[in-house]
Amino acid sequence: MLRLVQNLLLCGLFATVSCTQDLTQIVALVSSDFGDELHQVGIDIENSRGELISSNDFFLAQENIALPFSFTIEPGANFRDQNIRVTALGFDASGKALVEYSARLGFVEQQRRLLHIDLLRVCKPVECAQLNQTCSAQGQCVNDYVEVKDLPVVNPGEEFTTVRLPPNNNTDAGLPPDATQNSDSGSSEEKSDAGGLDANVDPIKPTTCVDVGCPINQVCVDPATHSICDASTESPERCGCRVACDPFGAVLRCGFSNDICTYLNENPPRGQGYCRPNLGGGEQGDSCTTQFNEKGERISDDCNRTKNFTCTGVTSTRPTGGQCARTCRTDLFLNCQFLLSETTFSCTPDEKDPDSIIGTCRLPEQAYTDISRSCFTQQECQSQSCLDTGVQGICTSDCSGLETCPGDSACLPVRRNANNEFLCFRSCDDDADCTSKNQNNVCHPIGDRKICYPRCELTNNRCPGSQGTCNPRTGLCD
Numbered sequence: 001m002l003r004l005v006q007n008l009l010l011c012g013l014f015a016t017v018s019c020t021q022d023l024t025q026i027v028a029l030v031s032s033d034f035g036d037e038l039h040q041v042g043i044d045i046e047n048s049r050g051e052l053i054s055s056n057d058f059f060l061a062q063e064n065i066a067l068p069f070s071f072t073i074e075p076g077a078n079f080r081d082q083n084i085r086v087t088a089l090g091f092d093a094s095g096k097a098l099v100e101y102s103a104r105l106g107f108v109e110q111q112r113r114l115l116h117i118d119l120l121r122v123c124k125p126v127e128c129a130q131l132n133q134t135c136s137a138q139g140q141c142v143n144d145y146v147e148v149k150d151l152p153v154v155n156p157g158e159e160f161t162t163v164r165l166p167p168n169n170n171t172d173a174g175l176p177p178d179a180t181q182n183s184d185s186g187s188s189e190e191k192s193d194a195g196g197l198d199a200n201v202d203p204i205k206p207t208t209c210v211d212v213g214c215p216i217n218q219v220c221v222d223p224a225t226h227s228i229c230d231a232s233t234e235s236p237e238r239c240g241c242r243v244a245c246d247p248f249g250a251v252l253r254c255g256f257s258n259d260i261c262t263y264l265n266e267n268p269p270r271g272q273g274y275c276r277p278n279l280g281g282g283e284q285g286d287s288c289t290t291q292f293n294e295k296g297e298r299i300s301d302d303c304n305r306t307k308n309f310t311c312t313g314v315t316s317t318r319p320t321g322g323q324c325a326r327t328c329r330t331d332l333f334l335n336c337q338f339l340l341s342e343t344t345f346s347c348t349p350d351e352k353d354p355d356s357i358i359g360t361c362r363l364p365e366q367a368y369t370d371i372s373r374s375c376f377t378q379q380e381c382q383s384q385s386c387l388d389t390g391v392q393g394i395c396t397s398d399c400s401g402l403e404t405c406p407g408d409s410a411c412l413p414v415r416r417n418a419n420n421e422f423l424c425f426r427s428c429d430d431d432a433d434c435t436s437k438n439q440n441n442v443c444h445p446i447g448d449r450k451i452c453y454p455r456c457e458l459t460n461n462r463c464p465g466s467q468g469t470c471n472p473r474t475g476l477c478d
Contacts, residue, residue: 024075025112026105027154030058031068032090032119034098038067040091041119042258042277045073048083049212050241057258075107082106085144089277090119095258097277099123102134105146113151127279129224131208131238214241219264221274226305227265228272247273247308248329263308263327279306282324284339284361285402292316312360313400315413318420323401325360336361348404362402370395371409372426372452373438387414387423389454392440396423410449412464425451425464444477453477 032038039061045054058065073086087102099119107113123135134144209220210229218241220229229239245254245261254261254275261273281304282288288311290301301311303324314322328335328347336345345361368382373395375386381395397403398421399411405424414423426441427450428434434441434452441452446464456463456470456477463470463477470477 023110023112024080024107026073026086026107026115026148027070027112028073028086028115028117029068029070030088030117030119032099033121034090034119037092038090038098038119039093040095040258042089042091043071044087044089046085046087046241047079048085050085050209050239051215051218052241052243053079053084072112080107080109086115086117088117088119089258091258091277095278096280097258100127100135100277102144103146104132104144105148105151108148112154113148114154115146115151129238131223131240208236208239209241210236210239217244218242219244219272219274221264223274223276225265226262242274242276245273245275247327248332248335260306262306273308276306278304280304281306281309282311283307283309284324284326284341284345285343286324288314288322288324289320290314290322292319310360312362312402313422315420318413321400325362325402328359328361330357330359345402362404365404366397366406366424368395368397368406368424370437371397371406371424372434372441374440385423390456392454394425394438394441394452394454396425398422399424410451412446412449412451414464423464425453428452442476446477 028043030041039059041058041060043054043056043058044052047053056071058069058071060067073084075082075084083104083106085102085104087100089097090099092098099121101117101119101123103115103117105115118137120135120137120139122137122139126135126139126141128134128141130141132144133141136142208229210231214220220239221227221242222229222238223240223242224238229236243254243259247261247263258277259275260278262276263273266272281302283304286303288301288303290311291299293299296316301314301322301324303309303311308327309324310327311322312325314320326336326339326345330347330349332347335347339345339361344364346364347359348362348365349359350356366383370382373381375381375393375395378384378386380386381397383395383397385396385398386393387396397405399405400422403422405411408427409424410427411422411424414421426434426437428443429450431442434443437452438454440454442455443450444453444463451464453464455475456472
């Protein structure tokens with residue numbers, strides 16, 4: 001059993017932990033430059049297979065813990081010859097994650113080695129894409145493997161005064177200057193790393209959950225893409241075991257921790273999410289911007305993806321001016337009611353994939369019945385929006401952000417008055433669906449949808465949608 005003891009406060013953090021004379025330990029010293037902004041430090045410890053074996057929270061103000069503070073990791077018999085990963089997360093008063101630090105290391109038999117855990121403000125905006133990386137004091141992502149032989153030998157209580165020394169490949173640079181007097185044993189054999197006692201002389205080959213799987217109630221996840229890992233994953237080193245959870249329930253927190261249940265990119269979903277720290281970002285109704293790559297594919301946005309919010313009402317040609325909306329399931333009744341807002345939201349399917357059961361929490365469908373009818377003035381339309389098509393005007397309505405079109409309409413991007421807008425157009429299967437409402441309209445194929453729109457005559461006639469261009473020979477926008 002791996003045990004964790006907080007130094008200088010109590011020698012038995014849990015009922016199963018007792019004081020021990022075993023010297024095989026890692027003494028971790030936690031420090032930070034966040035000041036009073038840091039309210040809580042969470043410590044997770046995983047084994048070499050990425051399985052969570054210990055999780056502890058230190059509530060600084062509540063438990064009267066002053067920074068810096070230290071704790072000791074005791075390997076016991078099961079982990080004495082293994083590498084572990086120590087992950088430290090700093091949280092503010094609201095439970096939002098401020099910073100993360102991780103280190104992979106082993107133990108030295110019958111020696112206490114000092115690990116510095118620095119939760120630094122320079123790392124607040126940094127999220128490393130690689131699983132085996134952490135943020136350095138320079139604010140850069142670096143390999144989080146720590147050679148335990150390079151760490152100082154220390155006794156509990158001395159960690160606050162030990163001078164940090166640079167690594168040295170030729171000598172045990174981790175030993176403090178007075179190590180010969182303060183060593184935990186008097187023999188020269190134990191003061192050095194000789195004798196084959198160092199667990200990191202032959203490091204265990206790193207394994208991922210792609211190779212060995214995960215324990216029950218956990219899933220193998222790539223947190224950079226929010227997807228389940230398998231043998232075909234391009235970057236299996238990013239994959240790790242995470243606690244599985246239901247991302248579409250009322251409570252998104254994971255047990256008693258500060259983690260949030262994050263939706264996995266699956267369609268159809270298997271009811272799966274995974275627990276991870278809250279990284280922050282915009283929530284329901286907040287304005288947002290999306291980043292697209294050169295292929296027009298969405299890369300990221302500034303909504304709170306941890307809490308399952310995504311930026312709606314944006315395209316690669318109009319990446320700004322969207323609104324954050326929560327991801328939901330159209331087959332569940334109370335998905336969007338969990339937002340606890342004065343505004344009523346409903347789970348709306350994706351316009352580009354109406355058959356998907358994954359949607360976003362948006363406003364209920366508009367009740368307008370005159371979409372795509374002819375008009376000359378704004379006042380003639382129920383929505384007070386008459387679109388000049390270059391041939392005649394037609395009634396439309398706004399569908400940007402959280403707005404949704406009437407059930408018989410589709411939302412498309414349109415260039416109007418030098419601005420990119422999202423507007424509703426009546427859906428159709430053939431021309432007969434259009435002429436019943438407006439005899440001047442025909443059924444235009446725009447991308448993967450068909451809409452009612454006036455027959456175009458010139459190549460410069462306005463067509464809705466980024467793919468809409470007038471074909472004078474057919475009179476259709478295609």
